[in-house]
Amino acid sequence: MWGTIATWRMAHDGVLKASDLLQKNGHATDAVEALINVVEAYPYYKSVGYGGLPNEEGVVEMDAAFMDGDTLAQGAVGGIHSVMHAVSVARALSHEHYNSFRVGEGATKFATLHGFEMTNMLTDRAKARWEKRLAEQRAQPDNPYDGHDTVGAITLDTNASMAAATSTSGLFMKKAGRVGDSPLSGSGFYVDSEIGGAAATGLGEDIMKGCLSYEIVRRMGEGQSPQEACDEAVYPFIEKLKRRYGKAGEFSLVAMNNQGEWGVATNVEFTFSVATAEASPRILIAHPGPDHTTTIEPITQAWLDAYEKRIKAPIN
Template identity: 60%
Template sequence: MTYAMIGTWQMALDGVAQGLQKLATGDTSGNAVEVAVQAVENEPHFKSVGFGGLPNAEGEVETDAAFMDGDTLAIGAVAGLKGFANPISIARRLSDERFNNFLVGAGASQFAAEQGFTTKNMLTAESKQVWEERVAEVKAKNLSPYAGHDTVGMIALDDQRQMTVGTSTSGLFMKHPGRTGDSPLPGAGYYADSHIGAAAATGLGEDLMKQPLSYEIVRLMGTGLSPQAACDQVVYPFIKELRARFGKAGEFSYVAMNNAGQWGIATNVEFTFAVGDDQHQPQVYIAYPNEDVTGANYRLHEEK
């Protein structure tokens, strides 16, 4: 395997395709991940990431993102960022810093402005309408307001065997202002080590933060397990433990890839993901919960 990419959800497909085009020219995994995540952030129809992301309880879009270089283990992350396009690029820029690698709220926005990143109103008319309708529905029916928490996570392997991972999300719909999930947290939402592999998570951050499973998946791959075996051994016992100790488990999924381009997934919900490499065009697969069986349960996703 020369190069490869995997990304969470069907929304990752175009980004994975763009990232693979970069990798095909000998470009770095870092550039491939940034371009791939940007493709999702820039698409307003994806309501859980970037421009057009669903807002918090006060009607503002707050974004979280992270970038990790598997060669150097450098990390950059932002949380509660407001008013800037492409938070993945801001996170990547932070990964170049020796200090102040994780910035939140006003501090993240200040850094972005100082670095000349593009300001943007991230709330679209469509997302505002969805928010207004949900506010009215919650009040009228006394419902829980929270819905929608799908992070895009991208993993890339380049022809120099460098691995990079990136995440981006607008977080939990109608979240409390300042709420941050797992997506920008190293070890929980993502982890990359070019000597081994990388992993990324998507789903309910409140549960995904309870153990650093992305790191644990990478650690187990380092002992010789395949990405699929590592996902199986880490994720499904955690789901059972959550239910036993916490009473329930939110919906979440993990993707992983090693530095040979092999990949694996684990999920407790119907989950789509996109994957491709130097020998295969990017395709979308759909996976199903498979908690009591070794090995992933997935198939090619067919458009309806």
């Protein structure tokens, strides 16, 4: 038995990589890192790693986290600069009992001193998008934020070990030093090999108000299926947030238990990739359904073709 699930279409090539490792009895920790690394290295994904969109000052600041479901060890980075694979730095930090969550210059210095691949993460394409947005903001100062899609993943290996990881460049045009939910334990991610794991993507400032990844794992631990746990954790909280805070941003969460069963909940159109020992890797699309449920369908070729065209379109 093995399985993996990850957020967004952009994770699919990583899911293929992780699936190959897991089928060959690879460890969940290696598989989840490899999955995220694939996404971090692809320059056309504008919200993760190389090619990620910068903050308002033109600096690509990345957040990432890693968690071992066997030991509960965690490592995380916030606002790290100039490192190709932020999640790998987070994994290295998970081996530290102290100082396992590093931010800004401290995180970047750790990566430099420990031999991680360092590079200029601002691609010409991302710089062009930033310059275009600067011009738009001068013309319309209240232009809203966009581009906050985190890659979050859960893996289960044939020895019943589990792992979770996240990586993101965060909100496009965010303030320098802003950190969202992605590196925060219980909000952006959580995994326990005795139960299962969950990971989030969306507007971090609102997701972190609910600690939803931990809540989903807690519910699975009480006997709910991953889908039940996702539906019953996410949708009532969105309603609560609208009622008490006045609004709620985008929320999408994925989960998998230690039996390879999985679930998803979202308040937007949300694609994800999933693979198990029983089902080959595939991309699915989810929408919020009636009465706190989630509608999940296969992705269409037309959608995939439009996606590829959109992410590679020239910057005018």
